Amino acid sequence: MSSRLIFLLAGVLATWILSIATGRQLWYNMAYLLSAILALSFIWAQLSIRSLTVRRQARNRRTQVGQFAEEHMELTNRSRVPKLWIEVEDYSTLPWHDVSRVVSMLRSGRSFSWQIRTLCMQRGRYRLGPITVRSGDPLGIFEVKQHMPSSSYLLVFPSTVELPFFEPSISEMSGGETHQRRTYQVTTNAAGVRDYLPGDSLNRIHWATTARLNRLMTKEFELDPTSNIWIYLDLFAGVEVKMAWQQPSPEVGIFALDGQFRRNNLELPPNTTEYGVTAAASLARYFLLRNRAVGMSSQGRTREFLQADRGERQINKILEALAVVEARGTLPFSQLVATDGMRLNRNDTVVAISADPATEWGEALQDLQRRGVNSIAVIVDGRSFGRAVSYTPLLTALETANIATYILHRDEPISDALSDPYSEQRVGRAVSALRQEW
Known part of the structure; x- marks a missing residue:
């Protein structure tokens, strides 16, 4: 109840009491006026919100x-x-x-x-x-x-960044052996022809064979022999490192209209999960634009598993899943890599993204490597986010297994972090040190 309404009600009550007590016309007129104002204001307010x-x-x-x-x-x-x-x-x-x-x-x-x-x-x-x-x-x-x-x-x-200098070596991204599995999808690998079945698309009919045999014949396809890319994202709750952060106000003015300016000046929240999600989205886009089949697996608040596929639709599906993931998982990353890795084919490639300094997930990647599954490790450096941990044992294990490793640091552009593997960075620093000595 507003102060004006309280004042008006008090005035109405007082004028009616005075008019009845004194019998003077002035107080009656005041009482009628204030009562009319009260009634008309109430009716006006009710009508003002209708229709x-x-x-x-x-x-x-x-x-x-x-x-x-x-x-x-x-x-x-x-x-x-x-x-x-x-x-x-x-x-x-x-x-x-x-x-x-x-x-x-x-x-x-x-x-x-x-x-x-x-x-x-x-x-x-x-x-x-x-x-x-x-x-x-x-x-x-x-x-x-x-x-x-x-x-x-x-x-x-999530945002995606261009990766112009991310070039995994041929040994890391080798193509797989021919799967020799028939598929209903149209691929570049025609395997033969068969009799037409109800439901077959007309664009799969092989007209030359149909004319020769005088009956409808349909083309058959095999899965593409190129290896699949699998992105494993660590969303275990005990691994995430956060720093205090307040979302800045959006840019205004002429610079807000420049899309390139916005993309180049985005500030990621100081959170290992956000860096991992952005890296996962960027890598998925990188491989899909190169016509590779990409799948994704993570275990956060909910289970996210996307079968490997190609095309713009797959990009949207991966981005849609990454938009809502949270680091609330109860499954350690090493177990995720080990269990999901069992279904991978030889010469598939796993890109594992984690901020966990434990060596267990590195050992799980080594096991996949022995089975012929190529591995790439992307480590989000928790030290740069304020956690006192050591990644030396993990880096040593990955380097011993000859697993290409990339390290993401806070405030470092992801495109720069994914431009050189950790081993090449070490070689570069050693060469620079030798040059300084000479």
Whole structure:
């Protein structure tokens, strides 16, 4: 209850008491006036919130870190009574997404619309809405509100960076042996022809053989012999290292319109999980753009497992999974590598991403290496995030097994970190030291 309403109610009560006690016409007139103001203000406030419609339209339901989330809002007055003021309050969870507005003097049958463009700075699943609409009488005595519970969700994919200098050697990325397994998918490897079966696509019919044999014949395909790429991401809760971080406000002005500027100046949260997720997304995109089949496996709050596949659809599926993963898993990374690695074929390639300094997952990669599964290790350096740990035993084990290893440091561009393996960095530092001695 507002102070104005309390004051008005007190005035109405006092004037009626005085008018009855004294019988003077002046107090009766004052009582009638204040009572009329109270009644009219109440009726006006009730009418001010009725026949209002709010239309909310998102440009898309999926976007990516470094891109904009855009919405179009439209407020329409469908009553015959003008609305002196309307406050729209939004409860979206997307940071810096300022939808709330105060609209003044919305005439009958008129609409007021506005655009919202928010630069997405952190991956995740965010709620857009609900909305509360407030209004009242001209004197501010009564305030009424209407809650509109409808809401939708926006999925923000993790950012991906270009990897121009990430070039795993041929021995690390060798092609596999021919699988010689038939598939219903159309691949580049035609295996032969067979009789047409109901449900076969017309574009698989081999017309030359059909004309020669005088019956419909369908082409058969085999799986591509190129090895699959598997990305294993460590989401074990005991491994994550966080630092205090507050999401900065989005860039405004002319620089906010430059997509290249945004991508080059993105600030990742100081969190080992965020660095690992960004590396996983970037590596998946790197291999998929080179027509490699990529799969993914992780165990966080939920189990995420995507079969190896190619194409833009697979990129979207991987980014969609990585958008919501959290380091809340109870399965150590070494067990994930060991159990999921059992289903891999010879000459497949595993890219293992972890901030765990334990040597167990390095030993699991060694076991895969002995079976003919190529391995690449990406270590997120927890020391650069403030944890006092040593990665020397793990690095020694990986180097002994001849497993290519890359190290991600806080505030270091991921494209730079993935440009040179750890062993080459050591050689480079040794050469530089020798040159300085000479």
